[in-house]
Amino acid sequence: xxxxxxxxxxxxxxxxxxxxxxxxxxxxxxxxxxxxxxxxxxxxxxxxxxxxxxxxxxxxxxxxxxxxxxxxxxxxxxxxxxxxxxxxxxxxxxxxxxxxxxxxxxxxxxxxxxxxx
Amino acid sequence: xxxxxxxxxxxxxxxxxxxxxxxxxxxxxxxxxxxxxxxxxxxxxxxxxxxxxxxxxxxxxxxxxxxxxxxxxxxxxxxxxxxxxxxxxxxxxxxxxxxxxxxxxxxxxxxxxxxxxxxxxxxxxxxxxxxxxxxxxxxxxxxxxxxxxxxxxxxxxxxxxxxxxxxxxxxxxxxxxxxxxxxxxxxxxxxxxxxxxxxxxxxxxxxxxxxxxxxxxxxxxxxxxxxxxxxxxxxxxxxxxxxxxxxxxxxxxxxxxxxxxxxxxxxxxxxxxxxxxxxxxxxxxxxxxxxxxxxx
Numbered sequence: 001x002x003x004x005x006x007x008x009x010x011x012x013x014x015x016x017x018x019x020x021x022x023x024x025x026x027x028x029x030x031x032x033x034x035x036x037x038x039x040x041x042x043x044x045x046x047x048x049x050x051x052x053x054x055x056x057x058x059x060x061x062x063x064x065x066x067x068x069x070x071x072x073x074x075x076x077x078x079x080x081x082x083x084x085x086x087x088x089x090x091x092x093x094x095x096x097x098x099x100x101x102x103x104x105x106x107x108x109x110x111x112x113x114x115x116x117x
Numbered sequence: 118x119x120x121x122x123x124x125x126x127x128x129x130x131x132x133x134x135x136x137x138x139x140x141x142x143x144x145x146x147x148x149x150x151x152x153x154x155x156x157x158x159x160x161x162x163x164x165x166x167x168x169x170x171x172x173x174x175x176x177x178x179x180x181x182x183x184x185x186x187x188x189x190x191x192x193x194x195x196x197x198x199x200x201x202x203x204x205x206x207x208x209x210x211x212x213x214x215x216x217x218x219x220x221x222x223x224x225x226x227x228x229x230x231x232x233x234x235x236x237x238x239x240x241x242x243x244x245x246x247x248x249x250x251x252x253x254x255x256x257x258x259x260x261x262x263x264x265x266x267x268x269x270x271x272x273x274x275x276x277x278x279x280x281x282x283x284x285x286x287x288x289x290x291x292x293x294x295x296x297x298x299x300x301x302x303x304x305x306x307x308x309x310x311x312x313x314x315x316x317x318x319x320x321x322x323x324x325x326x327x328x329x330x331x332x333x334x335x336x337x338x339x340x341x342x343x344x345x346x347x348x349x350x351x352x353x354x355x356x357x358x359x360x361x362x363x364x365x366x367x368x369x370x371x372x373x374x375x376x377x378x379x380x381x382x383x384x385x386x387x388x389x390x391x392x393x394x395x396x397x398x399x400x401x402x403x404x405x406x407x408x409x410x411x412x413x
Contacts, residue, residue, distance in 0.1 A: 072215065104309065110376075112300075
C-alpha cells in the first residue's frame with residue numbers, strides 16, 4: 001500500500017522534471033544521481049525500516065552525494081511509511097537518474113537530427 | 118559588511134554568510150535601507166526571515182514589503198505564515214518545501230499572502246540559491262540556476278541545452294558518427310544511457326500498437342522511453358520522452374515531455390493508435406514517428 005505522496009500521479013512526471021531541473025541547475029552531477037539511485041535500490045527490498053539507515057549512508061558519503069541531492073532524498077525519505085513506499089522511493093530516484101541522463105541527449109538529437117520543428 | 122552605520126553592523130553581523138555576501142554587492146544606500154528593516158523588526162525570528170529572504174535573492178522592494186507585512190505578527194504566526202500550508206497546494210512538493218525553507222517570502226506568498234502586485238516589476242530578479250543548498254558546479258551542469266526555478270511546470274530546457282552542448286562536445290571526439298560528424302539520435306541516447314546499463318534501439322514503424330505495448334512495459338519498470346515526433350512516418354523533427362504510463366479507464370495514458378519546448382502532456386493510448394494529433398503547442402509535432410526501445 002502506497003502512502004499518498006508516493007501514489008501521486010505526478011510523482012514521476014511533473015515533480016520529477018522539476019527535481020531534475022533543480023538538481024542539474026545546482027550542479028549535481030549525473031554520477032551522484034546514479035550513486036544515490038543505486039544505494040536506494042539496494043536497500044529497497046529491506047523495507048521502510050531500512051530507509052533511514054540508507055539515507056544516513058547517502059548523506060555521509062561526502063562528495064558522492066552533494067547536499068542538494070542529499071536534502072531531496074532525506075525529504076522524500078521522511079514521507080516513507082510502508083515497505084511499498086520504500087520501493088517507490090527507490091524507483092523514483094532511479095527514474096530521476098535516467099531522465100536526467102536522457103534529456104540533454106534528446107535536446108541534442110533534436111537540434112542535430114533535423115530537429116527544426 | 119563594513120560600510121554601514123554601527124547599529125547596522127551589529128545587526129549585519131548576525132546574518133548568514135550568504136546574506137552577507139549578497140549585501141556586500143549592494144550600494145551603501147540599499148545596505149542602509151536593509152539595515153533599517155532589520156532594526157525595525159520586532160523579533161529575532163523576523164530578522165532571520167528577512168536575512169533568509171535576502172540570501173534567496175529577493176530585491177529590496179520585496180524585502181521592504183515583506184518586512185511591513187510580518188512586523189505585526191508574533192513568532193508563532195510568522196512561523197506558520199512562512200511554512201507551506203495546504204492552501205499553497207505545494208505541500209506535497211519536496212522541491213517547493215526546500216525552497217520555502219530557504220526563502221520564507223516564497224512560502225509566505227505561496228500560502229496566499231501576495232505582496233503588493235506593484236512589486237512584480239521590480240522583483241523579477243535573479244533568484245539566488247543560498248550556498249547552503251549549493252555545491253560547486255561540475256562539468257555536466259555548469260549552468261546558472263534557472264531564474265524562476267520552481268514556478269509552474271518544470272522548465273529544464275535551458276539547462277538541457279547547456280548540458281547537451283557539453284555532451285556534444287565530448288560525443289564528437291573520435292567516435293563513429295553519422296551525418297558528416299554528428300552522432301545519430303540512437304547513438305546519443307545510448308551514450309547518455311550507458312552508465313545506467315541500458316541500451317536502446319530506434320524503431321521506425323507505421324504500426325504503433327506493438328511498440329507502444331513494449332514501451333508501456335518498460336515504463337512500468339521505471340525506464341523512460343525516447344520517441345521521435347514529426348508530421349508523419351519518416352519524420353524525426355524532435356525527440357521527446359515518455360515519462361510514465363498510467364491506466365486511464367479501459368486504456369492507458371502516456372505522459373510525454375518535450376525538452377526543447379519544455380512542454381509536458383498526457384496522451385491517451387487510443388488517440389495515439391488512432392492517429393489523433395498530439396496535444397503539443399507545436400503543430401508540426403503531430404505524431405510519434407519512432408519509438409526508441411530498450412533492449413531488455
